[in-house]
Amino acid sequence: MTEDADALPRSPxxxxxxxxxxxxxxxxxxxxxxxxxxxxxxxxxxxxxIAKVSAIFGVIALVGFVLAEPxxxxxxxxxxxxxLLLAGVATWAAAPAALSAFxxxxxxxxxxxxxxxxxxxxxxxxxxxxxxPSAAPLPDPRALPGAASxxxxxxxxxxxxxxxxxxxxxxxxxxxxxxTVGWSITVPERALFVRLVTLMAGIALLGASAELATARxxxxxxxxxxxxxxxxxxxxxxxxxxxxxxxxxxxxIVPWLLxx
Amino acid sequence: xxxxxxxxxxxxxxxxxxxFFGSTALARSEDLSxxxxxxxxxxxxxxxxxxxxxxxER
Numbered sequence: 256m257t258e259d260a261d262a263l264p265r266s267p268x269x270x271x272x273x274x275x276x277x278x279x280x281x282x283x284x285x286x287x288x289x290x291x292x293x294x295x296x297x298x299x300x301x302x303x304x305i306a307k308v309s310a311i312f313g314v315i316a317l318v319g320f321v322l323a324e325p326x327x328x329x330x331x332x333x334x335x336x337x338x339l340l341l342a343g344v345a346t347w348a349a350a351p352a353a354l355s356a357f358x359x360x361x362x363x364x365x366x367x368x369x370x371x372x373x374x375x376x377x378x379x380x381x382x383x384x385x386x387x388p389s390a391a392p393l394p395d396p397r398a399l400p401g402a403a404s405x406x407x408x409x410x411x412x413x414x415x416x417x418x419x420x421x422x423x424x425x426x427x428x429x430x431x432x433x434x435t436v437g438w439s440i441t442v443p444e445r446a447l448f449v450r451l452v453t454l455m456a457g458i459a460l461l462g463a464s465a466e467l468a469t470a471r472x473x474x475x476x477x478x479x480x481x482x483x484x485x486x487x488x489x490x491x492x493x494x495x496x497x498x499x500x501x502x503x504x505x506x507x508i509v510p511w512l513l514x515x
Numbered sequence: 516x517x518x519x520x521x522x523x524x525x526x527x528x529x530x531x532x533x534x535f536f537g538s539t540a541l542a543r544s545e546d547l548s549x550x551x552x553x554x555x556x557x558x559x560x561x562x563x564x565x566x567x568x569x570x571x572e573r
Contacts, residue, residue: 429531436535437542449542456534456556463530463560467523470567480519487565494526494558501551 279321281332281377285339288370289313291363293343296353306349313342336378336458344451351443368434375430375458376423419468426464430457523566530559 289310296302297310316338324331347353433456437449478486537552 425528429535432531432535433538436538440542445542445544449538452541452553453534453538456538456553459557459560460527460531460534463527463564466564467520467527467567471520480517483519483566483568484522486568487562490558490562490565491526494555494562497551497555497558501555 279324281335281374282317282321284370284373284377285317285335286314288367288374289317289339289343291370292367293339293346295363296350297346299350299353302350302353306346309342309345309349313339313346316342332378336374339374340454340458344447347447347450351447364438368431371454372427372431372434372457375454375461376427378458378461422464422468426461429460429464433457433460519566523563526559526566527563530556530563533559 293310293313297306317335320327320331320335320338323334327334433453436453437446440446440449484491533552533556537549537556540546540549540552
């Protein structure tokens with residue numbers, strides 16, 4: 256692995272930030288989302304100083320967690336996501352009128368939706384480090400000892416398993432679909448609440464689908480199908496009960512469950 | 516791919532649909548319906564993750 260890292264071309268950025276990882280990858284769309292949705296709200300007409308302070312805090316936190324990633328590891332990624340999200344919420348809460356349909360045009364809305372979607376996706380993805388022994392995310396047989404050549408092994412290590420792009424595309428489509436909801440709400444507080452819920456749901460879905468995809472690469476022996484089913488049984492039963500309650504209520508008491 | 520993995524994918528798809536319904540209901544100010552769908556979505560998402568997880572939660 257060290258051989259692989261050494262084989263990479265040396266660049267000035269690599270000397271300054273030798274261990275840039277997932278938090279740094281996520282920071283790029285994070286800055287974009289900040290610039291499109293948080294900054295305009297903080298510096299909109301009539302926005303209080305607290306909106307500007309929380310917006311600036313969001314950027315500082317994002318940069319801080321990128322720089323702290325070599326020490327904090329995966330915690331930096333989590334910290335970066337939640338800092339930016341909370342900074343956004345604080346800014347929007349301080350200047351709620353900036354999010355209403357009167358102030359937010361369609362282009363801004365779509366750009367913001369795209370930015371947050373990509374930020375959520377980049378944050379949910381597993382980190383691949385260049386100089387760490389854990390850089391081998393995929394146990395491709397061609398990367399094992401006995402592979403034809405170091406170059407072939409390197410190429411094999413970065414090859415994704417079949418079907419990974421379906422997980423990624425599906426989760427991204429769901430996160431983007433969630434971001435299409437609620438752009439015509441005129442009540443600022445409701446618009447803010449819907450944005451917060453859709454963002455959190457999108458990030459959670461991307462994280463869950465990343466977990467489903469990466470579970471296939473686990474080096475440890477996975478429990479049997481029966482064992483996994485048994486472990487998830489309480490939640491599945493809860494889900495079944497919730498579904499039954501929903502069907503019962505929708506068919507007998509109130510037809511309010513379907514939002515269409 | 517084991518049947519459990521397939522079930523996890525289906526349940527996660529269900530979670531995405533439930534979240535979409537919940538957000539739509541929230542946007543229409545139907546708070547009770549929104550709460551129901553968001554709870555169903557969260558339950559479904561956690562179930563999907565538990566179905567594939569290799570080790571018990573820390």
